[in-house]
Each structure stands twice: as C-alpha cells, then as structure tokens.
Amino acid sequence: MSTRLKDIAEKLNLSESTVSRALSNHPKISKKTKNLIKELASEMNYHPNLIAKSLVMKKTKTIGLIIGDITNPFYPEIVKSIEEIADKNAFNIILCNSDYDSEKELRHLKMLVEKRVDGVLLMPVGKKIPSISYLKTNKIPFTLIDTTPSEKYDTNCVYTDQEYGAHIATLYLIENGHKEIALINGPLSISPCQQLRNGFLKALKENEIIPKKHLFFECDLKASGSYKIIKEFLEKNQDNLPTAFLCIGDKTAIGIYDAIYECGKSIPEDFSIIGNDDIPESKYLVPPLTTIAPPKNSMGEEGIKLLLEELRNTNSTVIYKQIRLLPELIIRGSTKRIKS
C-alpha cells in the first residue's frame, strides 16, 4: 500500500485537508507546517494518487492518440512532436494503432473515452464518420490530424494541402521539360488521392497539356501494388511511354523503381520519378527520391496545440480551427531535366 494523505495527516496530527493544501502549494498555509508536511511526505515516499485526483477534478491530464501504425515511417515524427509538446504541458499520451481499420479505431476511441482522456488526437482512416460522430455526441474535445474536415462536421483539424503539393511537383516536372507524365494514384475514394489528382490536373491545364487516359493508374498503396501494374505496363508498351511518374506515396515510388530496373531502364535517365511522404528511407534509394514532403513536425505540433487550446478554453462556445499546412518539394536525384 502506498502512503496516502491520511497517513501523513495522522502522523502529524493534522487534517487531511491541510496536508492536501501543503502538498499542492495552496497559498493559505503557514510555512512551518508546509515544510513539515513536505518533509514527512518525502520521507514516507508519498506519491499523489492522480487517479483519485482525476476523479475529483474531472481531468486526467492524458490525451489519446490514434494513428494508423507506428511502424509506418510516416508516423514517428508526428508522434514525437506531439508527445514532446504534451509533455511540456504536463500531459501524457495513450498511443493506439488503428491498423487502418475503422472498427478498431472506434473500439480504441471508446476505451479512451471510458478512461476519460481529456481529449483525443485522431489520424482517421478512410470513413471517418463513425469516429467523429462518436466524439461529437460524447463531447470529447478532439482534433483531426492529416485529414480534411468533411463538410458535415465542424471540427478542429490540421491538414496538409496535398493538392498544392501535387501542383508544385507537377509544375516542377513540366518546367523540366516533361509533358508525358504518368499519375500513379491510390483509390480515388480517399481524399488525398483526389487531391493528388486535382493538383496534377491543374498544373497540366495551366500548361495546356492534355491529360492522357492511359497515363492514369490506380493501385493499392503498397510498393507491391505499383510494382505489378507498372511492370506490366512497361512490358506491354514500347512507345507512348511517359517520361515521368508522379506517385501518391514513396512506397509507390519504390515499387516503380523496382519495375523500371527490372525492365533494364534507369532513373532518372529514362524516367523521372516523384514520390510523396518523404519517408526516411527515401533519401537512401538509388537515386535518392525526389518527393513531396508533408510538414510532419508541424502537423504534430499544430495538432496538439489546437487540442490543448480547446482544453484550456473554458468558454462554452468553441471555435473550431482548420489549419492548412503546405508540403514542400524536396528535390533529390530521381528527377532530371529533359529536352522538350
């Protein structure tokens, strides 16, 4: 049994309240007794029971963080900056992996609510409606990270403008003489893929390049997905080939590297490639991958800050903020100027 306020109080013939006050630096207490109490407390190896305190205060000083999978190199930086700022504000993080499964996400969410976390940071998977409405109906403060808010819900969120990223990446290719650009996208049902497409089309249009149907591909988001599709494409087509690939993710780009190399072609001599995500291994690829880098640290920082702000805000009227962050094109070795 760990020692309680009561134990200290009894030894000193004081009341629990004074002990409580002494230990929480309450103003109305004499220096003498305060020091006395503090000394004994540390002698008795007292550690306040934050569970009991939470019950009284209705605050746990912990927030829930739900991500896809910490093993995905996209997340660690985000998680780190969140934990860092949370720590500075005396909050702890309960980390949950949804494994991109919205049922699991919801299950975690329920647990977090039952544990009475003060708020939730959510990086939702595909259909985010159930989780969001759950949070809403239970009035849990939360902010969404790396997702655009659906129109139906007003929420705190921070997102990176992927359309912008796709746009500058495509412009960069065009400026370097590329006109036949393939878009290796993921399922169009999810927002980032739509945004990639939009930014891509926008850049094409601005340069009066007509999109060609046979250069649009849709794969799953693993390296193996793009590998298969592009390998087959390269084997079957000798002409009408693109000079560049714009990919929905770095993993996708890696699949394309493999496909290209297996066909005896080289990068960037035969094809320029741009990825998206800037996962750590991308800079070690041969050649190092040019990629659209999301502002991971900012996403984490702004996300947790937004949440903490809402937690501090005692007004009943909450004003939701949507923070738009811009990705950055990191130019490495997988892109090359060609004669146009």
Add this chain to the structure above:
Amino acid sequence: MSTRLKDIAEKLNLSESTVSRALSNHPKISKKTKNLIKELASEMNYHPNLIAKSLVMKKTKTIGLIIGDITNPFYPEIVKSIEEIADKNAFNIILCNSDYDSEKELRHLKMLVEKRVDGVLLMPVGKKIPSISYLKTNKIPFTLIDTTPSEKYDTNCVYTDQEYGAHIATLYLIENGHKEIALINGPLSISPCQQLRNGFLKALKENEIIPKKHLFFECDLKASGSYKIIKEFLEKNQDNLPTAFLCIGDKTAIGIYDAIYECGKSIPEDFSIIGNDDIPESKYLVPPLTTIAPPKNSMGEEGIKLLLEELRNTNSTVIYKQIRLLPELIIRGSTKRIKS
C-alpha cells in the same frame, strides 16, 4: 456531464448496485432487469467511468512504456508489438520518450507511478540504477527491455545477446577471408559496446588472430561520429588498412559508407562492412548493408508478456525471469569474400 450509474438507477427505481451488477454481467441478477438496464444504459449513452473503477479496484489497465525516442527507427517495431499484445489483453500504453536522458526518464517514471499504471516497460538509458531502484522501492511491476540486468538487481528483463551477434558476425567475416577487421565501437562505458567488443575478440581468439590496437575505434553513435573518425583514418593511412569494418550500429555503418566513398573507395570491393540494428533504411543503402538484426518483435512481445504475467501473478513471491534473445546476421551486399 456524462451519465452515471446513479442516473440509470433513478430512472428505473433501482439501486446503483443492481445497475452496476447488470452492466458488469454479474451472475446474481435476473435476466429481465439486466436487459432493461442494458437497454436504458445504451439509450442514455452510458460509458463506464474507468477512473472511478480504477480507484476502487486499484488497477488501471494501463502500462507505461518508456523508450529513447520513437523517431529512432529501432523502436517502432518494438512499440508496435507491445501495443498489439497489450491491446489484446485490454491494456493501454502510455508512451514516453526519454530522449536518452536519465533524468527525463525518471521524471516520466514518477508521473507514471502517480497515474498508477499497473506496470512499466522500460528501455533504460546508460545508468539505469536510479530508475530501477525507484521502481523497486515503489514496488511497481516492471520489465526491462533490451538491457542486461545489472548484478545488483534482480528484475524481469529481455535482452538480445549482443556478444553472440558480434561473434557470429566476426566469424562470418573471418570465414570470408578477412583478418584485418576494424571494430567501430561506441563508448565502452555502456554494456552493448562491451558486448560487441567481447564477441569480436572471442571470434578473433578462436581463429588465432591477434587484435591490433590501431583497428579499434570509439565514436559516438551517430553517423557523423564514425564518418569523421574513419575519414581521417583513411586519409592518413595508406597501408595497414583493414579489409572489413564491424560497427556498433547501422548509423555508424552509414557514416563509414560516406567516408569510404569520399575517399574514392568502394564497398564491398575495397572494404566489407557489417552494421548492427537493422534499421529500415539499411536495406536501401548501396550496397544494402549486411547487419546484425536484433529480434525486435520478440523483444516487444516477450517484454510485455513477462510484465503481464507478473501482473496476473497474485502470489507475493515473484520469480524474475531473464529472457535471452539471439540476434541474426542478415547478409546483404556490403560484405564480400576475399582471398586470404
């Protein structure tokens, strides 16, 4: 205000206790009232307050996990397997980064204790004495991951036998004709570095190779550390060069890659290199890095299992287990057979 047992009880003219029993599937309760209560509970959007429950039960179903830095690619896999198994056992994880600072580690530890986590999983930094004795004196169940127990403490721990790893790696080099092998180590004050050295020396001795002083290096653990030292070494020495490098970490190996390339030499033609850690980017290096791979998943799994076991064990006598795990040599492209 979220709804409480009391709210449900009042609406039904029942006592709190029956409602409690109904909701926790207590046997002694009639089906009728049970169903009645359950229905109303979900109607009223009831979520049990686990804080209150924890206070009574003295169990929080959450465990603290302290690692160095989630941004270090060594950790995510470990964290993932821990979270997965914890989840299956209805536990949550509070994640803390120590940033390899033992004061910060201790600070986190105190917070975790105050939050009354049921147990702690600790991947301690250098001097682990303060944290461990803190856990001991407070009787917090814990297990150490990726660290050998100091003799003074008996604790639960899972560790990988780095001496074994260094041994098989060195043997592999020797079998492939290498005799002049440089050891790029970290500070000998920390245990893994000593183990690396021991395994290395053992293999040398078994093959009657006499260790040469000028082939022992001691750097910090960043890529920049080994880079500087080896670059200088290669520039100053034309002969007496080693044919292979055994490194304390993959990062260290990356620094050596850079140094070697800048001196116009190549891998593995001029030098064979073996790393240690198997971080994700290593397989994308050119050439892909041969490395000693710690059993990350097993470390996480065995660690959390050990802790859960201790938590389940209601006996007052605890038997501590030390689980020894073996690393594996992953042979990729950075090592080559030479004529001996």
Add this chain to the structure above:
DNA sequence: TTGTATGCGTTATCAA
C-alpha cells in the same frame, strides 16, 4: 491558518 464534511463514480460487503 486549520478542520469538518461532502462529493467524485464506482465496486464490494453485508443484509434483507
């Protein structure tokens, strides 16, 4: 400046 009493939401013990 200190003490008393009450409540936070739950489970558990004992009666009914």
Add this chain to the structure above:
DNA sequence: TTGATAACGCATACAA
C-alpha cells in the same frame, strides 16, 4: 435477487 452502506484517495466549500 436486490438494496444500503462503506470504501477507494483526493479536493474544496464552509466553518471555526
């Protein structure tokens, strides 16, 4: 099968 009551460890309003 159900209910009343105490307890978990703390904070706070009110009284002294």
